Amino acid sequence: MKKIEKFIAENPDRTFFLLIILALPAFFYNLGLQPLFADEPTRANVALEMILSKRFSVPTVGGEYYYNKPPVYNWILASLYLLTGSFSEFVTRLPAVVPMFLFAVTIYYSTAHFLKNNTTALLAGIFFLVNGRMLFYDSMLGHIDIFYSWLTYISFMLMFYFSQRNEWFKLFFFTYLITAITFLSKGLPSVVFQGLSLIALTTYTGNFKKLFSWQHIIGGSVFVLIVGGYFYNYWLHNPNVVGYLDTMWHQSSQRTATKFSFWNNVMYVLKFPFEHLVHLLPVTLLIVYCFNREFIKRLFETPFLKFVVILLLANIWIYWLSPMTRPRYLLMLYPLIFVVISDAYVTFQGRLPRFNTILFYFVATACSIVTIILPIILMLETPQNVDYLVLKACIVFLLMAALCLLIWQIPSQKIVLFFAFLVILRLGFSFFVIPERNQDAKKYRAIAIEMGAISKGKPFYFYSYHPHVEDIPFYDRLIFYIERSRMQMLKIVDQDNMSGYYLTFDKNLENPSAALVKEYEDGLKLFFVK
Structure with missing residues (x-):
């Protein structure tokens, strides 16, 4: 036990990648079992019809022009279809699930680089995989949002990196390059993210005049050339570019507060933060560590943490005021919250000994109860569509039991071990629940x-x-x-x-x-x- 405790404490980098390896079977097993649903069939249709029609510039569904989204994500999906020779559900979901792991790794490396603390980076990266929203929903769907959010988050990190080095040409060039790709993936939200983030960054750093500099003009020109080049090529195949842009505008504007009644808007605004705290459970249990004066002071004194908070506030308000916002639209902003919570926990957990004790007993007891009731549930409600049921049940039970023992014996590493336990719980979900769904x-x-x-x-x-x-x-x-x-x-x-x-x-x-x-x-x- 001492060796395991020492390994986790002294090797957060290795621990992070061990957890990533542990998560691979949990997220990939039975990934292709369920039929496509929600937005997945639309993405798959566009990619499939590109291949069948050999017209990759013009998205269609059922042979009719499809205007809701530009085609970059569909190009990636179509490439995978052609590369693998398979049009399966598993392949359809790869462009979402693979970027999910790359996103977690990006969070780890960016946090480690800017905060110089690998333990904080370990938690922030793993938090992205084990929050409730990702654990049991978004990670099993071939939606565009994880890929899109990953690129947007990279753009955020490049803004801070180049602004710290005072390399404004590179900042504008690379972030507008990424914005062009994300715009051609999802449309107008990319322009909003880029605009609000640049305004916040330049104001925060005292460089607002840079928005009127030649560097910004060149960066913006890169965006215009790439996006304009696509739409010119599209016009050669279908002259209805105005209809295309109008539909993209409607897709973005239909979720705003102007489409709903006053009371609906008020209720949405009031519920918004609490709903997302629930979506991000159990990670948000640790938000308690953020509520102390020393941490508020640290936020203002640590440039990266200050940037993260400013960036979050600069971008989240537009979703806070848009009643049709879905949680997956905020996947690029959630890691900003995870960075703040991780830093607060690592830096100030010693200041809350009583809450540490409560948290330890809550985590250890909850894991123990889940481990005990799992075989009982499987006996009372035996899944009908699960092969090798007994073997799978034994694997999950033994792994859960081992992690429970580690949590009880190593309270100092309860959070890392708890999130390893959640990964095993996700494996059990893949084993027993996914075959019974839909x-x-x-x-x-x-x-x-x-x-x-x-x-x-x-x-x-x-x-x-x-x-x-x-x-x-x-x-x-x-x-x-x-x-x-x-x-x-x-x-x-x-x-x-x-x-x-x-x-x-x-x-x-x-x-x-x-x-x-x-x-x-x-x-x-x-x-x-x-």
């Missing part, structure tokens, strides 16, 4: 694949496809699995006079020669027109 989604995946197999080699039409916004993921999932099964694009139509297969939802074709091939549950029907 049974309805699996049903519709099977239906879509069957329709694709029936219609392979023939034209396929999605008839009268006009879903509500909230229904788009369901329809896009059908489109992806049909196209993947056929390896041919389908087309969305409002007429039924062409030969081929037609998919309808809660309606029949008007063409009298249409023959019903098969009717599925929930109103899905497959017709054939000669």
Whole structure:
């Protein structure tokens, strides 16, 4: 026990990477098991149709122009599809999960470099992986946000690095280069992040005039040339660039307070900080260490911590006032909170001995209870779709039990060991919970694949496809699995006079020669027109 305690205390760098290695199977096992859902099918559709149509400049879904997001993320996904020769759910989620680990490593190295404390860096980096939001939701979805947030966070760190060295040309050049990439991934939020961050940075450092310098003009020109070059090339294929930009603007502006009632806005503003404290549990339990005068003084005296707080305040308000904000939109800001909390815990834990004792017994007891009830739950509610159940249960139980023992024996390293325990809990989630989730989604995946197999080699039409916004993921999932099964694009139509297969939802074709091939549950029907 003494050797383990000494190793963690003296080797935070090695401990960090051991935890990363431990987390790999936890996050990758069964990653591709669940069908695509939420925004995943849309991203997959765009990438798949780029390959099928050989038109990589013009995103489409169902053969129709897709204007909501620019294509950089889809280019990455399409490249992985071509590189691996697979269009599986596992490959679809790689561009999110791999950047998640790279993001954690980036947090570690940037924090270690600027604060010169590897223990603080260890905690900040691991906090990104084991907060509740990442542990049980975002880490298993092929969304754009982790990749996008990772690049945005790199831009934040470059701003501080080059401003400290007074290298303003490099600061503007590299951050605008990254902003161009992120803009071509997600659109207008990138401009907002860059603008607010630069204003905050130059004001904080007393260099506001740099916003009017030749260095800034050249940096901004890099952004304009890259983004302008893309849209010029897009215009050569589809002249509706104005419609493209208008849709991107609508995507960003629809979440603002102007779209909601006064009381809805007030309630959202009041709940916002508490909701995100919950999303980031159990990391936010340590926020108690931030509430002391000495730490507030340290924030103002430590340049990097001061920059982190100013950057957070400069950017978070726009989401605080936007009621449709989802937690994943703030993934580039959460690490700023983790850095502050980590530094407070490492620096001032000795000032709160009573809370340290309470925290120790809470962590040790909670881990013990979870370890004891896991086999009981598995016996009472045996998962039906888990192979090698007993072996997996033994692996998780023994690892949890070992970490519980370490937590009780080494209270000085309770936080590091607790978050290792959470990684094992995530492994158990991958083993036992993921196979049981989304049974309805699996049903519709099977239906879509069957329709694709029936219609392979023939034209396929999605008839009268006009879903509500909230229904788009369901329809896009059908489109992806049909196209993947056929390896041919389908087309969305409002007429039924062409030969081929037609998919309808809660309606029949008007063409009298249409023959019903098969009717599925929930109103899905497959017709054939000669």
